Amino acid sequence: MFSGLAFPAEASLREIDPDAQLMLAFQAGDVSAFEKLFERWAQPLLRYLERIVRDAATAEELVQEAFLRVHRARARYVPEAKFSTWLYRIATNLAFNELRRPRSRSHHASIDDETTGIQLAARESSPEARAHARLLGEEVEREMAELPERQRMALWLSAVEGLSYAEVAEALETSEKSVKSLVHRGRARLAERLLDLEV
């Protein structure tokens, strides 16, 4: 797991990352700290995993699995990176495993692609504008689903979850340079799709 970084980085993370503090409290025996971590991170993790595996029920199973791994790893935990980065790394690996499974469910019906369109469309004034916004939302969703996994993961973690390139690189176990390129390629492709629809 995360171990072997220089002491100052570890020490400052202990001080500045409230989640790392919670994890250390949990390590010391405070069970409520684990529940707090779950409360803080289950929803963002579900949102991320659902975007990647494209099935709400599977995503929820993976959230559970990710927290189970955190629970199992508590004794070995060393705060070398932000807790959230570590959690996203666990989740990403679980998502990769899920996507590699031969009979991985591909899509879910509960939260469909149209919902995003509806959400954005509701903000538009005229019925025409709402219909158009909905169409754009659906298309972006569809195009997002077509992106290669790593582009999808990098773009989502950066654009939606707000992780820095360094954090995304940590979560995806790659370099910052590669993340920069992955995010750009994914975003550029979606931007092209939007442009096609608006012309």
Added chain:
Amino acid sequence: MQRDHDERRRDAQTELDEALSALHDAELSEEQAAALRARVDAEPALARRLDRFDAVDRRLRAHAAPEVSGDLFARLQRRIEKDRSGSHGSARLRTPARRLLGARLGLAGGLAAAAALTLYLALGSGPGNDPAREAMPGLVKSAIVPEGSPPSSAETVVAEREAVASAPGIAALRVPALDAEWAAASDEEVAIAMQYQVLADLELIRDLEMLELLAALEEVGSRG
């Protein structure tokens, strides 16, 4: 020439677009960001591109994510409990499981070693056996006919038998070494190891059958 020029232009364009994306994510250094912003202010096409990136992100953020089920934490706790009791269960079952493993591996290892020794002694190790030896897969080759072993004679059979019994492939099948190695493993790990061991034994037996066939062919050849 023209192609090189086009490629360079495309690369420069991609680099600029990548920098715009990084600017949008606030991932450029202060100097880089200031320089690019000045360019964006001067070039409407770049400003439009940046707006487009922003629109993409807004649409992604508007994605309606599923809500975490109200009982998810309770389900997680149940899984954690199950996880704990599962490992305790393993500990309680460890001794009988080890005994079972020991017995099965002992039988499999003993049979394989006996078959290997029998075949080795039946085949002998004279010069006529070299092609067969060369054709043998690694494990059987090292286990049955150790590299560099001298041609056997009636007087050296016992010594050779001992050498064969301690050869890597055969030694690996010995139960005490495995048992010690896997003493700390969980029952699941032991079960997986057993599966592999059975496969390894089957592989060995298959190899021995091949060896037998080669020996028979060689015998036919020497008669001819």
